[in-house]
Every structure is written in C-alpha cells, then in structure tokens.
Amino acid sequence: xxxxxxxxxxxxxxxxxxxxxxxxxxxxxxxxxxxxxxxxxxxxxxxxxxxxxxxxxxxxxxxxxxxxxxxxxxxxxxxxxxxxxxxxxxxxxxxxxxxx
Amino acid sequence: xxxxxxxxxxxxxxxxxxxxxxxxxxxxxxxxxxxxxxxxxxxxxxxxxxxxxxxxxxxxxxxxxxxxxxxxxxxxxxxxxxxxxxxxxxxxxxxxxxxxxxxxxxxxxxxxxxxxxxxxxxxxxxxxxxxxxxxxxxxxxxxxxxxxxxxxxxxxxxxxxx
Numbered sequence: 001x002x003x004x005x006x007x008x009x010x011x012x013x014x015x016x017x018x019x020x021x022x023x024x025x026x027x028x029x030x031x032x033x034x035x036x037x038x039x040x041x042x043x044x045x046x047x048x049x050x051x052x053x054x055x056x057x058x059x060x061x062x063x064x065x066x067x068x069x070x071x072x073x074x075x076x077x078x079x080x081x082x083x084x085x086x087x088x089x090x091x092x093x094x095x096x097x098x099x100x
Numbered sequence: 101x102x103x104x105x106x107x108x109x110x111x112x113x114x115x116x117x118x119x120x121x122x123x124x125x126x127x128x129x130x131x132x133x134x135x136x137x138x139x140x141x142x143x144x145x146x147x148x149x150x151x152x153x154x155x156x157x158x159x160x161x162x163x164x165x166x167x168x169x170x171x172x173x174x175x176x177x178x179x180x181x182x183x184x185x186x187x188x189x190x191x192x193x194x195x196x197x198x199x200x201x202x203x204x205x206x207x208x209x210x211x212x213x214x215x216x217x218x219x220x221x222x223x224x225x226x227x228x229x230x231x232x233x234x235x236x237x238x239x240x241x242x243x244x245x246x247x248x249x250x251x252x253x254x255x256x257x258x259x260x261x262x
Contacts, residue, residue, distance in 0.1 A: 021120030
C-alpha cells in the first residue's frame with residue numbers, strides 16, 4: 001500500500017502547481033481552472049487522511065468541497081460572462097480596475 | 101497496486117503542469133479533465149469508491165463541461181503572448197513556490213512515518229449516507245440552500261440588463 005507521505009506529496013505538488021498557474025497566467029478562465037486544481041489537491045489530502053486514520057469524515061468533507069466547488073464554478077463563470085460583456089476582454093490586466 | 105498509484109500520480113502531475121502551461125484555454129480545460137480522472141483512479145485505490153464516482157460524474161462531467169461551454173461561448177482563443185505576463189510573478193513567485201514546495205515535502209516526509217494502512221472502512225454510498233443524514237445533516241441542508249443561492253446568482257448575473 002502507498003505510504004501516506006507519498007499521497008500528501010502528490011497533493012502538495014498539485015497545489016503548488018495550481019498556485020503557480022494562478023499567479024502567472026493572464027486569462028481569467030485559466031486562472032479559475034487553477035483554483036479548481038487547488039481544490040482537487042486538497043480533496044486528495046482529505047481522502048488520504050480518511051484512509052489512514054481511518055475516519056470516514058474525510059470523505060464527507062470531500063463531498064462538501066465538490067458541492068461548494070460546483071456552486072462556485074457556476075457563479076464564477078456567470079461573473080466572467082457578465083465581465084466579458086462589459087469589458088470585452090478576458091485578460092485580467094484589462095479587468096483589474098473597477099472604473100467603468 | 102502501488103504501481104498504479106505512481107502511474108496515476110505521474111499522469112496527474114504532467115496534466116497539471118499542462119494546465120498551467122498551455123496557451124489555449126480549451127487545452128487547459130482538457131488537461132484539467134485528465135487530472136480529475138487520474139485523481140479519481142487514486143481515490144479508487146484509496147478505497148473511496150463513492151467519492152471517485154462523484155468526482156467523475158460531478159466534477160469532470162458537469163463542472164468541466166460548464167467550463168468548456170463558457171470558453172466556447174466567450175470564444176476565448178489564444179492567450180496573450182508571454183511578454184504581457186508579470187515578470188515578478190514569473191521570476192520571483194515561481195522559485196519561491198518551488199522553495200515552499202520543498203519545505204512542505206520535507207515536513208511531510210519527516211512527520212508521517214511509513215506505517216502500513218489500517219483496514220479500509222466501508223465507504224460505499226450506504227456508509228456515506230449514514231454519516232451524511234445523521235451527523236452531518238446540518239451542513240447537508242446548508243449546502244442545498246447554497247446551491248439554490250448559486251442558481252439565483254448565476255441567473256441574475258447572466259441577464260442582459262443587470
């Protein structure tokens with residue numbers, strides 16, 4: 001069986017990859033996808049701990065994280081659509097200012 | 101069995117790097133779907149069957165479809181060339197993140213000794229359901245209200261005249 005350290009290492013690598021993409025990329029949708037990558041890294045850590053404690057609550061938390069991620073994706077993408085209608089650009093440099 | 105974990109982990113890492121490095125958003129979305137499926141395989145290996153199926157059906161099958169739909173709706177073509185990216189984020193942020201990753205890996209390596217895993221719990225839908233509707237019934241009801249609010253918010257935000 002795989003040691004817990006390896007599972008957490010994979011989770012850390014995925015999370016840091018998500019953060020790197022979040023701070024480097026300019027397209028709003030790609031940035032949003034890096035947020036989802038970070039959420040998945042955390043889900044993996046939850047499932048790993050749930051297996052090794054062992055405690056089923058970790059998998060419950062993953063359930064709630066997936067549900068909240070779905071709601072967040074819906075609202076976030078609606079915001080992006082509304083933003084694109086207003087600013088006509090998907091680059092966060094153009095969306096950075098709150099001026100009309 | 102363990103070999104399958106390492107293969108899935110390698111696929112997940114390569115696909116995650118592809119998510120952040122692709123120039124076209126659609127390729128990033130497809131790479132993210134690969135990450136989600138690789139993680140679903142890992143969940144199955146860890147004995148979390150319900151969560152693995154949930155991941156494939158909800159995360160890869162609904163959320164990512166929504167992403168691809170919005171990418172195609174807004175016609176998000178090729179990204180801006182690299183010179184518009186922030187130099188500080190690229191030359192200062194990424195090395196600092198690599199250092200942070202090394203620190204986290206060091207802590208994880210020291211903290212969690214190589215003990216074998218205990219016997220897996222019963223983690224089918226019945227066991228999750230028992231937990232969900234008894235101990236965690238309040239968060240469950242709150243998330244259904246959350247989904248309702250998200251629906252309302254998305255409908256309002258997508259109107260022609262805000």
